[in-house]
Amino acid sequence: MDAFYASCELLRYPQLKGMPVVIGGGRRKEDDLLGKLQAAYPEGEWTEDTFAERLDRIPVDFFPRLNGYTGRGVITTATYAARQFGVGSAMGLMKAAKLCPQAIMLPVDFERYRHFSRTFKSIITDIAPVMQDRGVDEVYIDFTDVPGGQREGGRVLARLIQKSIFEATGLTCSVGVAPNKLIAKMASEFNKPNGISIVHEADLQTLIWPLACRKINGVGPKADEKLKGFGIHTIGDLAAREQHWLIENFGKSYGAWLFDAAWGRDDRPVETESEPVSMSRETTFERDLHAVRDRAELGAVFTRLCEQVAADLQRKGYEGKTIGIKLRYDNFQAVTRDQSLSDYTADAKRIRQVAGQCLKRVDLSRRLRLLGVRVGSLVKAGAAPDSVNHPMKAEEPGHEWQTQLLFTDD
């Protein structure tokens, strides 16, 4: 298989090139960028469709600065200019504001990302239909059977994709071309932004082995730390280890996978279809809440999360039979509880009832910073033989779920 990995650099403002910019924080009403632009520049209409053509006309001074930011939230991504100040993904915004107060701060705006994401992906599938969705701004493409796909080792097709995306959205796109998904992903990082990198099987030792193990998609901070503890810093170091040694130290599955990854082996196909396994909603509170003292507020949030998950399930046509909750305490410790049902549901009341049961199994005497609700073991709505949206069980006295408990109303 020949694979492309294309990642789209979402929302690049030409006038911010070379400037420290961070994207992060939660979506708030006052972050309505289009509304602000319309107010500041009333000539012409600011819509998602005109945005791409007009974005380079927005003056730099229009964008808010990180200086003086207060509140919770982390950086989703940062430009290289911002990273030079020590600012990076997953860093708290308040800490970032101290390190680089002059950075421009753009709010996370998933609605707009989804809009551009759909355009980005539909352009690609028009050109190369075998595409795997890898998130909002990334895809894998199998171009083995695309006419002309092999010209100049894939470069011609990659250029066509980049040009088509830029013309439609004003966005740039990095492309990696390689014999498999694993290497294509690494290749796409070589030449960012808007680059094309082609890596052949024979390039493994010269291009891949010198890279840090952390560059492998699937080696995170924990595994990297452990590898370093063994003196394994580069992918080449990893490849030099025996497979059985890696299995002994990293487990049967992960050890074997590490070995294959180091040798550039990856036979995963480009999957064009996938079914979701779970859907969830969670929220971090502006301040830590207490189950008793903030009962009303927590109860309202809990109900809203259940309703949101139910709405997501119904809108997308799924039902689930494993219902769970997630809490994060003020010390950042996370706990989860879930419960499987004998039938499938997408009903908000039912989800809330079962999630309420799960809440009874955790310590609610400690302050909470996050609450989440999850529905798993999904099937297409109506596909399960015993799929019934039970109303909440009849009010049978003595049922445990009826016990008044802290912020649940059950």
Next chain:
DNA sequence: TCTGGGGTCCTGGGACTT
């Protein structure tokens, strides 16, 4: 004052069944 939200996958322990 640190540390979002929405996912997938893996592991290990315990309960249950055969």
Next chain:
DNA sequence: TCTGAAGTCCCAGGACCC
């Protein structure tokens, strides 16, 4: 009736990804 082994399912936690 008891016991142990093996397989399976459920549950909780953690690593990782975008």
